[in-house]
Amino acid sequence: MTGFGKACLQLPTKKITIEVKSLNSKNLDLNVRLPLSYREKELALRNQIALELERGKVDFSLFCEITAEETSSKINAPIVLAYIEQMKAIIPNADATELMKMAVRMPDALKVERNDFDEAEWKEIEVVIKEAIQNMKAFRVSEGKSLEDDFRARIGNIFSYMEQVSLLDKERIVSVKERLRTNLMELQLTIDENRFEQEVIYYLEKLDITEEKVRLAKHLDYFLETLSGNEANGRKLGFIAQEMGREINTMGSKSNHAEMQQIVVRMKDELEKIKEQVLNVL
Numbered sequence: 001m002t003g004f005g006k007a008c009l010q011l012p013t014k015k016i017t018i019e020v021k022s023l024n025s026k027n028l029d030l031n032v033r034l035p036l037s038y039r040e041k042e043l044a045l046r047n048q049i050a051l052e053l054e055r056g057k058v059d060f061s062l063f064c065e066i067t068a069e070e071t072s073s074k075i076n077a078p079i080v081l082a083y084i085e086q087m088k089a090i091i092p093n094a095d096a097t098e099l100m101k102m103a104v105r106m107p108d109a110l111k112v113e114r115n116d117f118d119e120a121e122w123k124e125i126e127v128v129i130k131e132a133i134q135n136m137k138a139f140r141v142s143e144g145k146s147l148e149d150d151f152r153a154r155i156g157n158i159f160s161y162m163e164q165v166s167l168l169d170k171e172r173i174v175s176v177k178e179r180l181r182t183n184l185m186e187l188q189l190t191i192d193e194n195r196f197e198q199e200v201i202y203y204l205e206k207l208d209i210t211e212e213k214v215r216l217a218k219h220l221d222y223f224l225e226t227l228s229g230n231e232a233n234g235r236k237l238g239f240i241a242q243e244m245g246r247e248i249n250t251m252g253s254k255s256n257h258a259e260m261q262q263i264v265v266r267m268k269d270e271l272e273k274i275k276e277q278v279l280n281v282l
Contacts, residue, residue, distance in 0.1 A: 002143065003056075004137025009128040010067070016125055017063040018132035020049075022056040022140070024279065026235075028144045035064045041122060045129070052133050062125070079108050147277055151227055151237075151282065154270045156222050158244075161267045162213060165251065165260055169209065172257040198243040216247040238278045245271055 002023055009016040028050055032042055049060060083103035087094060103109060223240045226233050248271060252264040 003136040003139040005132040005134070005139060007131040007135060009124060011124065013067060015065040015067050016128060017065070018125075018128050019063070020132050020136045021059045021063045022053065024052060025055060025057040026052065026152065028055050031059045033059075033061045036061065036063075038062065038122070038125075039118060040117060048129075049133065052137070054120070062129075070100075074110065076109055079106075080104060084107070093274060109159065118166045119162070136280060148227060150277060151274060152224065154274050155224055157270045158220060158267050159217075161263050161270075162216065164256075166210070168257060168260045172207075172255070172260060176256060190220050207254050207256055209254050210249045212247045212254070216251070219244045219247065234278060241271060241275050241278055245275075 003021070005018075005020040007014060009018075009020045030049060032046060032049075034042055034045070045060070049058065080100075080103045083106050084096075084099045087099050087102065091099075219240055223237060223244070226236050226240065244269075248264060248267050252261060252268070255261050255264060
């Protein structure tokens with residue numbers, strides 16, 4: 001699931017900022033950005049993040065801002081002077097200030113003095129890294145709770161629509177029976193009541209949606225049960241949603257009743273929104 005976590009640490013000579021971002025992904029896809037001075041800790045850091053976050057497209061960034069008056073970047077004076085002398089040979093009358101501006105932009109004009117890795121400093125940074133990860137996990141939990149509430153509301157809506165379908169089902173049976181009788185009377189045919197009843201029963205069996213309603217109710221209950229579990233269950237929710245779709249589609253094809261078909265369309269709409277949200281927990 002998506003998430004974002006951030007934490008900062010002020011050290012005597014620098015400010016450390018940790019940012020952790022996550023997007024939806026079935027597996028862990030981890031990208032780590034570290035300053036050169038902390039690169040030796042990258043492998044251990046990757047293992048730590050993998051244990052904490054398990055999955056997602058995760059971007060981890062450690063930013064280092066120097067706050068002390070002294071800087072580790074120094075002008076490489078011999079190199080700069082050599083550049084100036086070379087440019088003077090090409091342009092003898094060039095302005096010295098302009099030559100200096102050009103020289104400091106040339107390769108190797110600045111040299112960075114790399115400080116030795118400080119283990120005590122890294123221990124302080126590790127605390128902030130854990131804080132940033134926990135902040136992101138809290139973000140995920142908050143988003144997951146909102147998603148769960150949305151799932152439960154939509155499942156509740158489908159249950160409600162099922163009740164409406166059940167109420168219309170009795171009316172539908174009577175309506176279908178009357179329509180068949182009316183059509184036969186319009187053809188001015190003599191009706192054998194026994195045969196008519198047998199044909200009606202056969203026809204209504206083809207339109208019966210009792211099994212679909214029972215299976216859909218079980219799928220809805222199983223979806224809610226799975227939703228309450230503690231393990232990662234995005235794929236399972238996706239499979240259950242597919243089964244729910246099959247039952248709803250069959251109910252729609254068998255309904256043969258305008259109002260019932262409208263309710264089935266509303267059920268499909270709720271299910272499509274559920275499927276879209278399930279992608280956020282895969």
